[in-house]
Amino acid sequence: MPTHQVTPPLDSLVLYKSRPARVAALGEKIEIELEGGQTKRVRPKDIELLHPGPLRRLSELVPLEGELNAAWELLEGGETTVRELAELAFDDYTPASAWAVWQQVAEGLAFVGTPESIQVRPRAVVEREQAERTAKEAAERDWRAFLERMAAARPAPEDAPRLSEVERLALGQSEHSRILEALGHPQTPESAHRALVQVGHWPERHNPHPRRCGAPIGDIELPVPDLDEETRLDLTHLPAYAIDDEGNQDPDDALSLDGDRLWVHVADVGALVRPDSELEREARARGSNLYLPEGVVNMLPWRVTEHLGLGLQEVSPALSFALRCDADGELRDIEVHRTWVRVTRLSYEAVEQRLSEEPFAALRAFTDRFRARRFAQGASRLALPEVSVRVEDGRVNIRPLPRLMSRELVTDAMLMAGEAAARFCLEREIPIPFAVQPPPESTDESTDLASMYARRRGFKPTRLVLEPDRHASLGLGHYTRATSPLRRYSDLLVHQQIRAWLDGAPPLDRAQVLERIGEAEQSSIAVRRGERLSNQHWKLVYLKENPGWKGQGVVVALEERRAVILVPDLALEARIRVRDAVTLNQPLRIAVNEVDLPDLSASFRALG
Known part of the structure; x- marks a missing residue:
């Protein structure tokens, strides 16, 4: 726009907001005719003269054939005006040729500027x-x-x-x-x-949840050192049993009886994974194994498990916890040794059939006394449905996990080792991560599904801290995790601290332990969330691929016009609209309505 305004003549061609207009009347404001026949009153500074006219109607601005390219070549690098360019390109300066020139200027390629000062741009x-x-x-x-x-x-x-x-x-x-x-x-x-x-x-089945949660999705490729020569207590004469799920690939604990003494043998991962080694830092960054229905992502290289998994070699190195359990279920005479053990691997189902035989009957007597003490001290009796979800040969298999006494036996033996390790370290002032959990608000110990569901929702998460305190749901005053060092970093850290004491070397101090706990727990949170969402994903894949599925749900909570149900066969929680009144613990025959995998949701309907 020019810095001063000149009133354009009547019937002249002007620019208004980059479009052509005709001056239709003059006055305090100028009346212009726009494309389409509309008129508008504007100030002189709102328009710019393109041609003095006369222009009777805008339809006279017809397309013209000219020599604009030749004009550009002639004037390249210089400056011109609308009038000069129109005369060069069209041999005439008319409203139509002025408008044709201005369209080229407005395009901003070969020409740029104003009607009175057009720069002709260089070829390059x-x-x-x-x-x-x-x-x-x-x-x-x-x-x-x-x-x-x-x-x-x-x-x-x-x-x-x-x-x-x-x-x-x-x-x-x-x-x-x-x-x-x-x-x-x-x-x-x-x-x-x-x-x-x-x-x-x-693919529809694609599981994005581990990566979305920030969990590791690839195994580690790091060299694994050979086992150092160390003095170990030879316990190969004692039968030792690693009892786990069928097909388990990382056996890291086993049980032996030696008269009235129980041995809990744990894979001696600290013998290969030293503090601040590359392996230890990687394990710390991962926090734990990632167990997915489609496979396992290991915290440590598989070669560590090959070396140290109990029962994977003829003789295995272990960190073994020895203890006695008195008539009141209290642990006595706790010892910890580096050992050699000879381990037989058995499944829970196989041991379940042999619980009346020795040594399993005696092992059960040990753990029964301990369990009785835990429950007397307020341990929770949660028994909500659990399932195993596996993707095998492209098929989703969901198998309810039965409540086996053999599984309870092993669980209590591992808790005994955890309490023993906590007390061992506490008495020797060895800094370790203690697992603590405050009691839930509800003290209702009813064993119906609705009560157990409500009680579980009231549990606060377990925390790892330096100061020992009660673990409410386990019914233990002191407890640490010490029996899964192949697959959980906090257990490995406990082993490293105990091994340092056994070696007469200084263990990590409290600040170092706290720093390691914090780093590993952040990773473990991502792993646990990835596992939980992945299990939900594959359960929903199963339902989507079985649209005719029907089963039973149990009402465990009531909301406005909806009931929260647990589906025991799938260990799945869902909400369902109900027309009639329902009560807690009422079974409902249900069928799947719709499954939304991206939203991780499924809707069901009540049958009958």
Whole structure:
């Protein structure tokens, strides 16, 4: 715009907001005619003279054939006006030729400026910008075509790199996707997940939850040192039994009886994984094994398990806890030794059939006394449904876990070792992570499903701290986790501290232990969440692939117009709308309605 305004003549061609207009009347304000026949009153400074006219109607501005390119070549690098350029290109200066020139100026490629001062751009600049514009137009065409393919759920193979942007949002690695925004989808991981499945980039079964939670998804590739020569107590004469689920791949504990003394043998992971070694730092960063229905991601390299898993070699090195249990269930005469053990591996189901035989009957007597003390001290009697979820040969298998006495026997033996380790370290002032849990608000110990469901919701999470305190749900005054060092970092840390004391070396101080606890627990939180959401995902995959599924749910809580149900066969919690009044613990025959995998939800209906 010029710095001063000159009133344009009547019937002149002017520019108004970059579009042509005709001066229709003059006055305090100027009346102009716009395209389409509308009129408008404007100030002189709102318009710019392009041609003095006369212009009777805007329809006279017809397209013209001229020599604008030749004019540009002639004037390249100089300066001109609308009038001069029109006369060069069209051999005449008319409203139509002025408008044709201005359209070229407005395009901003070969010419830029104002009607009275048009810069004619050099060839190099024009060619560079033309190339950029061509590339941009091609990119825009490609983008529109891509969005059309996405909307039609028919992406091309070459679209895969572009979809990585949506994957990052689906995996919680970014908060925005230009693609989802263009398609009008919400900017959420669930929406991104749904979009990737809809276009076939992810299979419907794809499990994004471990990566979304930040859990590790690949095994470790680190060298594993050989076992050092150490003095060990030879216990190979004692039968030792590693009792676990069928198919378990990381046996890290076993049991032996030696007269009235119980030995709990634990894989001596601290013998290979030393504090501040590369292996230890990696285990700390991971926190624990990641157990998924589709497989296990190990905290440590598999070669560590091959060396140290109890029963995987003819003779195994162990850190063994010896103890006696008196008639009141109290632990006595606690000892810890580096040992050699010869271990036989058995499944829970196999031992269940042999509980009346020795040594299992005597082992059960040991753990029964201990369990009685725990329950007398307020241990929780939760027995909510549990299932094993596995993806095997492409098939989702869900198997309810029966309440086996053999499983309870092993659980209590591991808790005995945990209490023994806690007391051993406490008496020697060895800093370790103690596992503590405050009591729930409710003291109701009813064993119906609804009561146990409510009680579990009232439990506060277990914390790892330096000061020993009560673990309410276990009914123990002092407790630490010490029997799973192959798969849980806090157990490995306890082993390292005990081994340092056994070696006469200084253990880590309290600040070092606290720092390691904090780092590992952050990783463990991601692992536990990844496991929980993955189990939910595969349960829902099972339901989606079995749309005719019917089963039983049990009402465990009541909400407005809805009931919270537990499905024992799936260990699945869901909400269901009910027409008639229902009561807690009432069984309902149900069928699956709809499954939404990205939202991790399923709806059910009551039958009958």
